[in-house]
Amino acid sequence: MTPAGTGAEDVLGAGSMNGSAPPDGTVLEVEGLTVGFPSDEGLVRAVRGVSYTLRGGEVLGIVGESGSGKSVTSLAVMGLLPGNAQVTGSVRFRGQELVGASDATMTKIRGRRVAMIFQDPMTSLNPVYTVGFQIAETLLAHHDMTKAAALDRAAELLDTVRIPNARARLDSYPHELSGGMRQRVVIAIAMANDPDVIIADEPTTALDVTVQAQIMDALDVARRATGAAMVLITHDLGVIAGQADRVMVMYAGKPVESGTAEDIFYTPRMPYTLGLLGSLPRLDRASARLTPIPGAPPSVVNMPPGCPFSPRCPIAQPVCDETEPELTPTTSAEHTAACHFSAELAGREAHELFETTVSDADALAEFVRETEDQSS
Ligand SMILES: Nc1ncnc2c1ncn2[C@@H]1O[C@H](COP(=O)(O)OP(=O)(O)O)[C@@H](O)[C@H]1O
Numbered sequence: 315m316t317p318a319g320t321g322a323e324d325v326l327g328a329g330s331m332n333g334s335a336p337p338d339g340t341v342l343e344v345e346g347l348t349v350g351f352p353s354d355e356g357l358v359r360a361v362r363g364v365s366y367t368l369r370g371g372e373v374l375g376i377v378g379e380s381g382s383g384k385s386v387t388s389l390a391v392m393g394l395l396p397g398n399a400q401v402t403g404s405v406r407f408r409g410q411e412l413v414g415a416s417d418a419t420m421t422k423i424r425g426r427r428v429a430m431i432f433q434d435p436m437t438s439l440n441p442v443y444t445v446g447f448q449i450a451e452t453l454l455a456h457h458d459m460t461k462a463a464a465l466d467r468a469a470e471l472l473d474t475v476r477i478p479n480a481r482a483r484l485d486s487y488p489h490e491l492s493g494g495m496r497q498r499v500v501i502a503i504a505m506a507n508d509p510d511v512i513i514a515d516e517p518t519t520a521l522d523v524t525v526q527a528q529i530m531d532a533l534d535v536a537r538r539a540t541g542a543a544m545v546l547i548t549h550d551l552g553v554i555a556g557q558a559d560r561v562m563v564m565y566a567g568k569p570v571e572s573g574t575a576e577d578i579f580y581t582p583r584m585p586y587t588l589g590l591l592g593s594l595p596r597l598d599r600a601s602a603r604l605t606p607i608p609g610a611p612p613s614v615v616n617m618p619p620g621c622p623f624s625p626r627c628p629i630a631q632p633v634c635d636e637t638e639p640e641l642t643p644t645t646s647a648e649h650t651a652a653c654h655f656s657a658e659l660a661g662r663e664a665h666e667l668f669e670t671t672v673s674d675a676d677a678l679a680e681f682v683r684e685t686e687d688q689s690s
């Protein structure tokens with residue numbers, strides 16, 4: 315994979331790539347990451363201490379409502395934050411520290427070792443070049459091959475991500491493709507780089523529901539073909555069901571629960587996670603209603619003390635407004651939750667927690683009572 319004559323390995327440094335790389339197949343380690351943006355109102359504390367470990371070939375889902383710090387976390391990993399961002403903590407790719415790394419180092423890692431797929435494919439595509447040119451360009455930058463071979467491979471890649479008539483599509487410009495097709499092209503480009511890590515940030519959010527599953531399939535194909543580990547970011551727990559090995563739930567810039575997919579889906583220990591689960595349509599329970607979480611996430615400027623979820627939490631107690639809970643082991647050492655009352659959530663379901671507080675059920679009952687009163 316070493317590109318001839320670019321000196322890329324020198325920039326990365328053989329020692330840092332191999333000598334201090336973690337032995338257990340860990341590809342990405344994020345530790346105590348914080349990101350703040352100065353503003354007139356005060357520091358916007360977008361990320362307030364994120365830690366995760368991504369092992370080779372594994373899929374980590376990061377879930378949380380809009381504004382919870384998911385994108386900023388990933389942009390920090392990629393070194394793509396604006397200049398005014400204040401970053402602390404550590405991001406290590408195969409043991410090499412990326413926080414504060416030089417532009418030259420980041421350029422070698424970005425795209426090639428760690429590929430990023432954004433919500434809007436036009437962020438990654440150049441509108442003035444054909445998709446064939448853009449995929450071939452990526453291949454030629456990283457592999458010693460002829461232009462014709464690069465175009466052959468580009469057609470193969472488009473076919474792999476299931477673009478019909480792949481060969482003919484090489485001559486298309488991005489604007490000639492549907493949103494779903496464009497996102498497949500972006501995935502093909504990510505594959506062309508043969509990355510170790512793919513970070514996909516809301517890859518299906520901008521797309522029609524009917525193509526979302528197809529894009530998830532294309533991502534899965536890309537992951538298997540490259541053997542890359544994946545960070546799959548979404549506001550919708552449904553998107554990562556069946557995809558993620560492990561899940562980290564974020565709220566107000568921090569992980570509030572983390573564990574295997576089974577832990578998160580079947581034995582959640584943070585009311586916010588239960589709330590997210592309750593907002594999911596469930597095919598296995600035809601009668602179950604959706605239970606939305608009432609309220610909205612807090613501002614991350616001048617945050618009050620205590621648990622940021624407390625104002626929306628159906629089981630909040632006075633202590634919740636005084637002390638922000640730390641991530642603490644729950645059902646296992648790997649399953650952690652940040653809630654003073656996580657033990658009390660065993661066996662509880664979202665509708666028990668939220669249904670009584672939100673209330674279309676109450677409103678409906680009220681309406682029925684009123685109608686009955688009037689007719690009697
Ligand atoms: N460049 C920026 N300057 C100031 N605040 C920002 C910037 N980028 C993001 N934020 C703020 O950081 C918080 C987290 O944003 P983000 O990571 O984009 O959320 P998510 O991806 O989870 O929806 C939000 O409050 C957002 O407004």
Ligand SMILES: [Mg+2]
Pocket residue numbers: 384385386515516
């Ligand atoms: Mg985002």
